Amino acid sequence: MHHDTTFVDDLGLDPDQISVADADREQRSHDWGTAREDGVRPDVVVWPESTADVASIMRAATEHGVPVTPYAAGTSLEGNAVPIHGGITLDMTRMDAVLDVRPDDLQVDVQPGILGDDVNEAVAKHGLFLPALPSSGAISTIGGMLANDASGMKTVKYGEVSDWVLGMEVVLPTGEVITTGSRAVKTSSGYDLGDIIVGSEGTLGVITRVTIKLAGRPAQVRGGRAHFETLDDAANAVFDAVRSGVDVAKIELIDRLSAAMSNAHLDTDLPDVPMVFVEFHANHGIEEEIDFCRSVFEAHNVTSFEVAENDRGMDELWAARRELAEALEPYETHLSPLTPGDVTVPISEYPGIIRYAKELAEAEDFLIPCFGHAGDGNLHYAVMVDKDDPDHVARGKEVSRKIVERAIELGGTSTGEHGIGLGKQDYLVAEHGEAAVDAMRSIKKALDPAGIMNPGKVFDGPDT
Amino acid sequence: MHHDTTFVDDLGLDPDQISVADADREQRSHDWGTAREDGVRPDVVVWPESTADVASIMRAATEHGVPVTPYAAGTSLEGNAVPIHGGITLDMTRMDAVLDVRPDDLQVDVQPGILGDDVNEAVAKHGLFLPALPSSGAISTIGGMLANDASGMKTVKYGEVSDWVLGMEVVLPTGEVITTGSRAVKTSSGYDLGDIIVGSEGTLGVITRVTIKLAGRPAQVRGGRAHFETLDDAANAVFDAVRSGVDVAKIELIDRLSAAMSNAHLDTDLPDVPMVFVEFHANHGIEEEIDFCRSVFEAHNVTSFEVAENDRGMDELWAARRELAEALEPYETHLSPLTPGDVTVPISEYPGIIRYAKELAEAEDFLIPCFGHAGDGNLHYAVMVDKDDPDHVARGKEVSRKIVERAIELGGTSTGEHGIGLGKQDYLVAEHGEAAVDAMRSIKKALDPAGIMNPGKVFDGPDT
Structure with a gap:
């Protein structure tokens, strides 16, 4: 899908903040888990450098009805940041500053494009750290982690990344700038808008500043x-x-x-x-x-x-x-992994789900290495397929689907870490029910009336 | 305000689930922090005994445009459960069962009307406990705690009550029943509707079941x-x-x-x-x-x-x-406390906010005992007034207001624990800004199109 995005040139941005070059668009047409597809490309890539930049872009995009998809490191695995409806890709990587370190409060304010490990580097001299980073902290950004409600190896002790967020600044699809939460460690004031932004995969707004709570290094x-x-x-x-x-x-x-x-x-x-x-x-x-x-x-x-x-x-x-x-890749020269699964089950079901995956591997004659954050009941698995054999790939996806369905039957979730994106949309209703998904849609509509914010994710994406 | 609530008689409930008796209505016209006011009363009190009861009441109330206010222990302090627009008060105290204990998963499912301490009694034999209860656990309910995003003395180590909730069943104002979250300890699937229900003070739906995560007793x-x-x-x-x-x-x-x-x-x-x-x-x-x-x-x-x-x-x-x-009450025979404050500030500002309160007490000639959950930066204070002297009460409220305003200036919140209710509405915009409050309102409208769910709380209440 293509959109006229020439209005971006009139927003007063510097020329080096805007690109329609093929290479720039191509680079942001896929993520780590989603192959390049013909026709899926942003019409323009814009690098905002401030909250004001983001707000002016969002305001104009809503006015013109043009989709906007936030993008940063591109390390998502389910197509979460792939601009399937074209339009504007908002590359957040220039907004990567540490804005304020407040060691006495065990707090740091950062921009969303900062890498997780860079947050820790900035606060290390105070003996502090953000303990809940996923193991991809060296290559993935805080904004992306929060948008996808990421977690990782240390979640068993320290919770999810979002558990360490006290407040955010968010630009809504309309261009309105809101702040959520508080610098106090707890608040009961009003609805917690930050909590609905977390995990919304860029479909409700653009995170432009994050106040993070830190812990002392053990x-x-x-x-x-x-x-x-x-x-x-x-x-x-x-x-x-x-x-x-x-x-x-x-x-x-x-x-x-x-x-x-x-x-x-x-x-x-x-x-x-x-x-x-x-x-x-x-x-x-x-x-x-x-x-x-x-x-x-x-x-x-x-x-x-x-x-x-x-x-x-x-x-x-x-x-x-x-x-x-x-x-994992390539294994025995001809097999490579499908996008790894991240099902998560109640801990008592963990031995059962991993046994199920192994029995399925045996019965269906697939190699399925299993690993993961076992203490959370989080099973990662990779169905190994011959990518030159479409039938093998299709059967492998079917095997993966069975593992997800079993996890949901066991009271678990299709995704403990990676989000719905494009790849897990089939499970959303199975997991939450029609009424809950309708409620999610009504919130989407309330905050993004023009439907321009990362359209096709979480809800309504194409089958992949 | 009065409403015709006779439709409640046609919902197939038992007669003992419905009362229009003065005493029952009077008892639910106020909470611990809000004095009885003439004219504020529910038209009818209904005691649901199941999710289906709640759903049928909500469906009918939406159809008839009649307000519904959930009520349980009545221990809220800011008028959170006071039915200022009349209509139906939904007394949740009969839905107080422990539904399922799963010690292997460190989980328990309960109904919302259960007292906090009763949850702990039910799981104690497994060596488990819900650690984040407020000190009112013996007299306040889980549903009320979540609706108001309660916390307490142990929050400094264990977080807020809501941090221990994995999932909920919620009846929306329309009567739709949704489930939120997962029995897995983490999920990145879809918007986290539970997180927006928590702290919404009964304005977005009625919690009917809660899955709680437990910890081993130290x-x-x-x-x-x-x-x-x-x-x-x-x-x-x-x-x-x-x-x-x-x-x-x-x-x-x-x-x-x-x-x-x-x-x-x-x-x-x-x-x-x-x-x-x-x-x-x-x-x-x-x-x-x-x-x-x-x-x-x-x-x-x-x-x-x-x-x-x-x-x-x-x-x-x-x-x-x-x-x-x-x-605190009564002190020196003629002074009694205004509703205690629960401002919360970043921890480095804690010595400053308490000093400010004491200096103000001195300058304005009030007794203001200060106490609270200091490790969270949470200051409780009670301005002591002569309740027979309206001028003294008014001046006392002004002093309290100054403490709240200072807390917000310091990057803190008007309420760390008690919620907005009626009493803190003046601070909502100061704390979050117009745009964020508008976003909250748009979510309210999306989930409660008829505007019947605990109307007048968080937003739009009368000055008190």
């Missing part, structure tokens, strides 16, 4: 890796650790196949067995916590539990988990 | 009380404890006047000095944490820091804080 950090003979043992060990209240900052599981793929990729000679990776954060008493964890793992037939004495040792122990994404 | 609990010579020392000690990351489960401050009032009320002979009350929760290492806290307090000239060895000792140490609400 004095003690230790990490380790446990081996198990069976996947059931490993999954039950995680379940039991969470249920028993072991204070883990991370607890990650990989199955035998993932271990094998990591071993091959890293050229290491670890056993190809299910593994659980743990990290502990504490100000004191970390040895007691490690011992507590060990006792839980021992009840589930752990065959080895190594805990590193220092950071370097921890990096080594964690390598198989850390490098897993790279290990 | 193995170690210790409590203590510290005395300081000056309020500045006490306030700075709290500020420094939070900034330094002392892991307190509660950290409460009372000023000299509050201490004196407690002493008089309890007939104890503690010194009339500013006091800080602390409680620690841990699974191990609690002595290290207490020592860490002591070292911080010592840097602020603490004159005494007693820590109890057992629960009974802790109860004794905490009595002056625990009984403070009762100690």
